[in-house]
Amino acid sequence: MAINITSLVIKSQDFTIGKKTYTVRYTSELDDQFSDMMLKIGKLLNDIQNTDYDEAMTLDEQRTLVRDAYSEMLKISKDYLIAALGQKAADEIVRYADNRTVTITKIAQAIFEAGQDNDLKQKYGTNRKERRGKGNN
Numbered sequence: 001m002a003i004n005i006t007s008l009v010i011k012s013q014d015f016t017i018g019k020k021t022y023t024v025r026y027t028s029e030l031d032d033q034f035s036d037m038m039l040k041i042g043k044l045l046n047d048i049q050n051t052d053y054d055e056a057m058t059l060d061e062q063r064t065l066v067r068d069a070y071s072e073m074l075k076i077s078k079d080y081l082i083a084a085l086g087q088k089a090a091d092e093i094v095r096y097a098d099n100r101t102v103t104i105t106k107i108a109q110a111i112f113e114a115g116q117d118n119d120l121k122q123k124y125g126t127n128r129k130e131r132r133g134k135g136n137n
Contacts, residue, residue: 013114017107018096024084026115033083034112040076041105044069074101080108 012025024030048069053062074094081090081104097103 010115013111015111015114017093020092022085022089022093024111024115030084030115031112033080034108037076037080037108041073044073044076070101074099074104077101077105077108081111084108084111 010026012023015022015024048066051057051062051065057065078090078094081093084090085093093107094104097107
């Protein structure tokens with residue numbers, strides 16, 4: 001008897017964000033784009049954490065440093081959404097998320113993870129009842 005491992009091969013996935021459904025088609029190029037995104041964001045976060053916030057740096061300079069890094073993270077995450085869904089869909093999602101960097105980065109990560117295995121469905125469920133039953137309100 002053969003073991004069915006077809007569920008490991010995820011070629012596309014539908015996502016609902018707001019009231020709209022988007023379809024992602026997974027490719028090795030999209031995987032590469034995600035790896036690049038995570039490396040770049042990791043470097044930006046590392047730069048923020050390793051900056052010497054001493055007395056020589058004014059509060060405005062510190063704010064500028066962090067805001068510039070977050071702006072770059074938003075651009076990097078949006079580039080991944082464009083690669084995954086196209087320009088129009090990426091713009092809609094960014095608008096829906098009110099240009100919030102962390103939210104958009106999490107959406108990009110969720111899209112990537114859903115293409116790897118069924119963990120996202122198991123973790124969050126596919127409907128409100130399932131999510132609430134898993135402690136994810």
